[in-house]
Amino acid sequence: MAKKILVIDDETLNLKMAEHILKNNYDVICAKSGAEGLKLLQQSEPDLVLLDLDMPHMSGLEVLERIRSDAAVADVKVVILTAQNTKTRSMELIKLGALDFISKPFIPTELLERVRKVLPAPERDRILVVDDDRMNLVIARDLLESQYDVTCVLSGEEALEYLREDTPSMILLDLHMPGMSGLEVLEKLQTIDRLKSIPVIFLTADTQKQTEVEIFRAGAMDYIQKPFTAEVVLHRVGRILELYHYQQSLQQEVDKKTAELVESNRRITNLSTQTMMALASAIDAKDKYTNGHSLRVASYSRELARRMNKSPEEVNNIYYIGLMHDIGKIGIPNEIITKPGKLTEEEFAIIRSHPAIGSEILKNISEMPDISIGARWHHERYDGKGYPDGLRGEEISEIARIISVADAYDAMTSRRSYRDMLPQSVVKTEIEKGKGTQFDPVIADCMIEMIEEDRDYQMHE
Ligand SMILES: [Fe+2]
Structure with a gap:
């Protein structure tokens, strides 16, 4: 009311x-x-x-x-x-x-x-009536004005001009007009995103079956026979507007729910990332010489994957897998990890158990079944002389081969208790030397390319 x-x-x-x-x-x-x-x-x-x-x-x-x-x-x-x-x-x-x-x-x-x-009034629907016959416009306005805001124009061209500024809830469109016909106007509307869902009802004196078919094929919602019968006009307009609003509110609801889902997904993804980063920091904190190691290995791995033209999803995935590659070190006693001198045979064996421990820790993360790949195989070598499984070449997952190169690069470009970071030229030579023995030659070449582009040697601890 x-x-x-x-x-x-x-x-x-x-x-x-x-x-x-x-x-x-x-x-x-x-x-x-x-x-x-x-x-x-x-x-x-x-x-x-x-x-x-x-x-x-x-x-x-x-x-x-x-x-x-x-x-x-x-x-x-x-x-x-x-x-x-x-x-x-x-x-x-x-x-x-x-x-x-x-x-x-x-x-x-x-x-x-x-x-x-x-005093906000409920918005009235705006209806655009297009007809070259002034009398029809007067009748349509008289019929509709008490319930709707009505705009009348005399041609298809004028209608399109009006529609540049406004988006009515419905268009009553004369089929036969000099200049642009109703069908041509409708065709034009359907190419414009903002206008294509506005319901169109054709006005026509034409009673041929073929016209009816054409009208519906063109995408009109309905048609009204001229001369108008007031009741028919009001009924059709009312019914179609009701449908139109119902559809719109449904669409709004879908859009709202979708936006909520996107937001909640974003938060879950953020939470996962932050949790993994916290975990990676916990790993790195065991030794001041490995501070930031996991984050850097993850970043270098991601860059290598990008250069190898992996899909955005794979590139993203390898970042997480890289973050978790050394998680097994959590299970290695601190005194062995931080021991300044040479390790005994036995201590060395304990260190070498971190890939197995890591993959054991990660194996139950079922939402990311690949997450343990880096942890388990980042110490495998391309020539088969690595550990824990002695895999060779392409037996080693490509993800692990990438992380292995990134891991070795970061080890050389970080300070250690017994040495400073190595000069860039030495690092490059070492990667070159490892091609086909320690490293996958293709991935090693990608790393060399990255080193060569890094003219000022920014890419280090
Ligand atoms: Fe490791």
């Missing part, structure tokens, strides 16, 4: 204008004096009062004072209409709860806009 506005003004012209401007969106009641206004206020319980300030007998200020002192109507919203608006008066009026001041004479759009702010 439309909301009610009571306009109180001693000038009939003002009342008429206000009524004309507001009647499409609200029920408007008019009063020609303060006394009549107060009476109508009791009877009709409006949602808003538009109150003229300067009236004979009883001024707007007095009316407002009476409204506020009458418990039955005291909380009604009031907006003041005024030609002269002095400061003292407005302070008094504001104290009495006047929500806004609108100057006379009204500018129609402004009046409607200001009233809408105070």
Whole structure:
């Protein structure tokens, strides 16, 4: 039900204008004096009062004072209409709860806009009617105006011009027009994303079956036979708009749910990343000389994968696998990891058990079954002389072959208790030497390419 506005003004012209401007969106009641206004206020319980300030007998200020002192109507919203608006008066009026001041004479759009702010009206559907016959436009407007905002244009070209700025809820489109035909207009609409879902109903005097087929093939929602029968027009327009809004709200719901899902996915992914990074830091913290090692190996591995043209998903995956490659070190006693001197045979065997321990730790992460690959095989060698399984060449997972190169690179470009990081030229030579023995030659070449591009030797601990 439309909301009610009571306009109180001693000038009939003002009342008429206000009524004309507001009647499409609200029920408007008019009063020609303060006394009549107060009476109508009791009877009709409006949602808003538009109150003229300067009236004979009883001024707007007095009316407002009476409204506020009458418990039955005291909380009604009031907006003041005024030609002269002095400061003292407005302070008094504001104290009495006047929500806004609108100057006379009204500018129609402004009046409607200001009233809408105070009293939001349910949005009316806007319908564009396109017909080259003026009479049909008049009839259509008459029929629809009480329920919808109607815009009429006389040609397809004008319709497209109007649609550049506005997106109505529906288009009633004449089929046969000089210039662009209705079908041509519809075809054009369907190429524009913003407009293609607006329901179109054709208006036609044509009764041929073939026309009907063409209309539906072109994507129209329905057609209305001319001359119009009022009931048919209102019924079809109403039914199709209802469907259109239902579809739109469904789409909005889907969009909302999708956005929520995307957000919750983003948070879960962030949580996983942060958890793995925390774990990687815990591994690296066991030895000050390996501080940041896991993060760097993960980054270098990701860059190698990118250069090997792996898919974005694989590139992303290898970062996580790289982060976790040394997790088995958690199971190795600190005194062995940080021992400054030479390791005994037995200690060395314990160190060499970290890949097996690592893959054991990670094997139950079923959501990322590949996560243990790096942990288990990053110490395998291309020539088969590595550990723990002595795999060779392509028997070793490519992911592990990549991480192995990144791991060796970081070991050489980090400080150790017994040496500083190696010069870049030495690192490059070592990678070259390892091609086909320690490293997969293709991946080693990628690493060499990265070293060569790193002119200032930025890529180190
Ligand atoms: Fe390792």
